[in-house]
Amino acid sequence: MKILAINSSIRKHGNTERIFHLMEQSLLKIAKEKGKTVELEYISLGETNIEPCRGCRFCFEKGEEFCPIKDNLTLIRRKLQEADGIILGSPIYVEDVNGPMKNLIDRMAFYCHRPSFSGKSALIFTTSGAGSTKHALRTMRNALSTWGFYIAVEYRFRMGGSVIAELDVIQKYSDKVNKLATVFFNSIDNNKPLHPTIYSYMIFKIQQTYWQKESSKRNKLDYEYWKTKGWLEPFCDYYIDHKCLSIKSKTARVLGKIISKFFV
Ligand SMILES: Cc1cc2nc3c(=O)[nH]c(=O)nc-3n(C[C@H](O)[C@H](O)[C@H](O)COP(=O)(O)O)c2cc1C
Known part of the structure; x- marks a missing residue:
């Protein structure tokens, strides 16, 4: 399996x-034990040229290929x-993810x-100086969920302001990381995204309600995208064919509709 790790x-x-x-070592070990392979590729945002969004809205209105910024985002x-799965890791800066x-x-x-x-599947984590709130995880979770990812695992590592020695990190966090890596690995291996959580269903329902209400003249590109995918059909309850207890999707459908009334 292919995993993209974005630091x-x-x-x-x-x-x-x-x-x-530590996460990479765990994943390699788990894969070996199961007779599988893992290919993990790192992207360090500190070494990757990604310019700030200019707010031109070309990506929304014309298509992402019209973005005027030509940098490493395409890559x-x-x-x-x-990738089959991604890991996003961010340090906490002032109670949220950092700028990059x-x-x-x-x-x-x-x-x-x-x-x-x-x-x-996605695994998201933060490292913080002190005990941070869940705000930064929410920032990443909300983004990835609306992009369609299944959030398999999330965790907040409390590290301190200084860099912790590698041996201390191993001692303190090996077991925890191993557990998180196992859940993440299995979520890819067992196709867990085919079993969406109530939260994922709700995200879909809220998005669907929005695009069903939108006229095809405004936001034409997005509307056509949803229509072509078949996601605007009343019977459609998720992005992909999935296996799920119907009680779960029905609950999410009702909750999603209630939430949509306030936000859509
Ligand atoms: C500008 C800045 C802001 C920070 N804000 C917080 C904060 O709000 N809460 C917290 O617990 N730690 C905060 N920290 C500490 C870092 O989150 C923590 O040391 C983290 O593990 C650093 O990760 P890194 O070594 O990968 O950059 C801050 C650090 C910096 C440099």
């Missing part, structure tokens, strides 16, 4: 990178499409309108 920390050999390395998008992570999320905002990653 948004700019500090080289920092705490976030330490957790990524990252291609790698995301090729938010910048990446903003540049890919058009995926919130045109989800493209259904069927893929």
